[in-house]
Amino acid sequence: MFLRFTWNSFLWLLVVTGFLSCNQLSGVCFVPALPGYPNQPSHTLFLKKPLREISGISFHNNNQLVAINDEQGKLFVLTTASGKINTLSFGEKGDYEDIVRTPEGYYVLRSDGSLFLLDGRNGKLLADYPLSFSKYTEFESIAYDQEQNRLLLFCKNCGQTEPVVFGWAFNLNTHLLEEQPVIQIVWDVFRRLAKDDTIEFQPSAAAFHPITGKLYMLSSTAKLLAVCNREGQPESVVGLNPDLFQQPEGLCFAPNGDLFISNEGRQSKATLLFFPFDPKHFEDNIQIEVK
Numbered sequence: 001m002f003l004r005f006t007w008n009s010f011l012w013l014l015v016v017t018g019f020l021s022c023n024q025l026s027g028v029c030f031v032p033a034l035p036g037y038p039n040q041p042s043h044t045l046f047l048k049k050p051l052r053e054i055s056g057i058s059f060h061n062n063n064q065l066v067a068i069n070d071e072q073g074k075l076f077v078l079t080t081a082s083g084k085i086n087t088l089s090f091g092e093k094g095d096y097e098d099i100v101r102t103p104e105g106y107y108v109l110r111s112d113g114s115l116f117l118l119d120g121r122n123g124k125l126l127a128d129y130p131l132s133f134s135k136y137t138e139f140e141s142i143a144y145d146q147e148q149n150r151l152l153l154f155c156k157n158c159g160q161t162e163p164v165v166f167g168w169a170f171n172l173n174t175h176l177l178e179e180q181p182v183i184q185i186v187w188d189v190f191r192r193l194a195k196d197d198t199i200e201f202q203p204s205a206a207a208f209h210p211i212t213g214k215l216y217m218l219s220s221t222a223k224l225l226a227v228c229n230r231e232g233q234p235e236s237v238v239g240l241n242p243d244l245f246q247q248p249e250g251l252c253f254a255p256n257g258d259l260f261i262s263n264e265g266r267q268s269k270a271t272l273l274f275f276p277f278d279p280k281h282f283e284d285n286i287q288i289e290v291k
Helices: 007-016 022-027 187-194 279-290
Strands: 043-046 054-061 064-069 074-079 085-089 096-102 105-110 115-118 125-129 137-145 150-158 164-171 183-186 203-208 215-219 224-228 234-240 248-253 259-263 271-275
Touching: 054 074, 054 105, 054 259, 064 096, 096 248, 105 137, 137 215, 150 203, 183 187, 187 224, 187 234, 215 248
Parallel strands: 054 096, 054 248, 096 137, 137 203, 203 248
Antiparallel strands: 043 271, 054 064, 064 074, 074 085, 096 105, 105 115, 115 125, 137 150, 150 164, 164 183, 203 215, 215 224, 224 234, 248 259, 259 271
């Protein structure tokens, strides 16, 4: 039986041992620290009402991201400094869960696993791929694997009783789905790394780091961020402060490694948190772990 060690119990330990004061708790994002990133966002943006149900984000340019919500067939071009949005329609209403940039354009993932390719310039629908999966399979995460020119689709619910995360590969050369999952991660791996045998890791977003090549996988339900190798096997997990990550559903990187995480609004406004990447901080942490 693993020791159940929650975020709140860890923070309380830091308080009583003098590492944190009570008025600092709301600003701590990651436990343990996420290598290469500050433990507080350098900028938090409160998003406008159309993005209250924001479900996915992707890099667009140095000043903008693109986003989707899980209700409408609309592409939102979001200016990260001001929160201004430009709305483009691409399809009917639907449960759209994630978006990712590729050389072809933007791929949008619907919860049933179907894919929609959008023109990166005007958001128009270029193609759709109605993929078929077994009953009780539901998706929220898609990542672009540049090295193998494929999309990886990660199921949130991978079967009626499956305590596992499957990753399917969609080949961008052939536009065909491989018949069997190329990645399989049992929940026990996440539980062992987090030292918590109650964790149910259901991916809500995923992306490859453009500098390190690591695969980052977010779980809104578990309030965890997993860092995996290129093959998709977890190497570490980081706890997310639920005060700052109420419902983390979107994750993407800028080409220089800067990290963006978005939260759905629930009872308040949706938010976008920005964490600049510091390569030296990342290297220093790796060296400490090796020692």
